[in-house]
Amino acid sequence: MTERIVLDCDPGHDDALAMILAAGDPRVELLAVTTCAGNQTLPKVTRNALAVCAVAGIEVPVAAGAVGPLVRPQMVAPEIHGESGLDGPVLPEATLELDPRHAVDVIIDVVMAAEPGTVTLVPTGPLTNIALAMRKEPAIVERVKRVVLMGGSYTRGNKTPTAEFNIAADPEAASAVFSAPWPVTMVGLDLTHQATADADVVARIEAIGSPLSSFVVDVLEFFGSTYREQQGFTDGPPVHDLCCVAWLCDPEVFTTQEAFVAVELTGTWTNGMTVTDFAGLFGRPNNTDVAITLDKPRLWDMTVDAIASLSARTEGAVR
Ligand code: RIB
Numbered sequence: 001m002t003e004r005i006v007l008d009c010d011p012g013h014d015d016a017l018a019m020i021l022a023a024g025d026p027r028v029e030l031l032a033v034t035t036c037a038g039n040q041t042l043p044k045v046t047r048n049a050l051a052v053c054a055v056a057g058i059e060v061p062v063a064a065g066a067v068g069p070l071v072r073p074q075m076v077a078p079e080i081h082g083e084s085g086l087d088g089p090v091l092p093e094a095t096l097e098l099d100p101r102h103a104v105d106v107i108i109d110v111v112m113a114a115e116p117g118t119v120t121l122v123p124t125g126p127l128t129n130i131a132l133a134m135r136k137e138p139a140i141v142e143r144v145k146r147v148v149l150m151g152g153s154y155t156r157g158n159k160t161p162t163a164e165f166n167i168a169a170d171p172e173a174a175s176a177v178f179s180a181p182w183p184v185t186m187v188g189l190d191l192t193h194q195a196t197a198d199a200d201v202v203a204r205i206e207a208i209g210s211p212l213s214s215f216v217v218d219v220l221e222f223f224g225s226t227y228r229e230q231q232g233f234t235d236g237p238p239v240h241d242l243c244c245v246a247w248l249c250d251p252e253v254f255t256t257q258e259a260f261v262a263v264e265l266t267g268t269w270t271n272g273m274t275v276t277d278f279a280g281l282f283g284r285p286n287n288t289d290v291a292i293t294l295d296k297p298r299l300w301d302m303t304v305d306a307i308a309s310l311s312a313r314t315e316g317a318v319r
Pocket residue numbers: 010012013014015038039124125126150158164165166240241
């Protein structure tokens with residue numbers, strides 16, 4: 001069955017790969033792309049989303065959302081994604097007009113117009129838009145099929161020793177999402193650090209020989225350089241956000257384990273931590289399916305296929 005999704009993102013090199021897989025794999029129907037401030041400011045990540053649409057031939061509503069987190073000061077990640085948020089490739093001019101609606105309204109409109117239980121939200125940036133949508137239209141909580149989010153960690157963080165960037169950027173929004181009574185899959189760093197784009201993967205993508213594949217190679221080469229310099233990843237960058245879409249294409253791509261997850265909001269040293277209780281130690285019911293072990297060949301096989309498929313559809317697309 002085709003998974004119908006709204007991708008809420010902050011492109012972002014790995015968000016770009018998530019967009020491409022969502023558009024190129026027939027097992028997922030990409031209904032809309034919404035952006036929120038995260039890796040870079042809202043104007044930059046929105047421009048980047050439109051550029052990815054142009055090079056990949058993606059024609060869906062694209063709407064800009066939250067300019068920053070609900071409460072905390074804004075944080076961006078130029079040390080990983082560069083000043084543009086998508087440094088490395090030449091970014092093509094947008095071919096789509098930005099949807100005039102706010103991202104929150106696009107999320108609400110898509111969910112409320114669809115049959116209950118048929119739309120999955122896939123946030124791969126801070127959860128600000130999702131939290132705002134829940135507050136503006138609470139009915140989406142019972143209508144959304146599942147939230148499959150990239151964020152969190154049940155071991156170590158990457159923004160602080162205990163907090164992953166997407167959660168740390170807006171912990172109040174994340175707390176609202178994990179606390180709501182909808183199914184949540186947490187694709188955290190424990191899983192996504194297994195999803196490295198090594199030299200063999202890059203070579204397979206380069207061999208496709210299209211403008212899109214060259215764009216993706218440039219994306220991965222920059223992303224790989226910053227992850228090597230900043231975090232010591234010598235086997236290629238962890239393409240975090242791609243894993244969320246891959247699971248919706250093929251649930252065999254990683255295993256999950258149920259847990260109770262809560263977001264720390266008042267810790268002196270642990271703000272933004274996704275406290276993950278696999279053992280019922282808090283006596284709270286499990287609220288999250290936590291991603292554990294990745295089938296890496298399966299991830300990259302479907303991703304290479306999606307790039308090849310989109311390349312065939314977008315002959316002559318500009319870089
Ligand atoms: O911590 C990694 C996450 O933060 C990814 O989604 C990346 O794109 C950034 O948003």
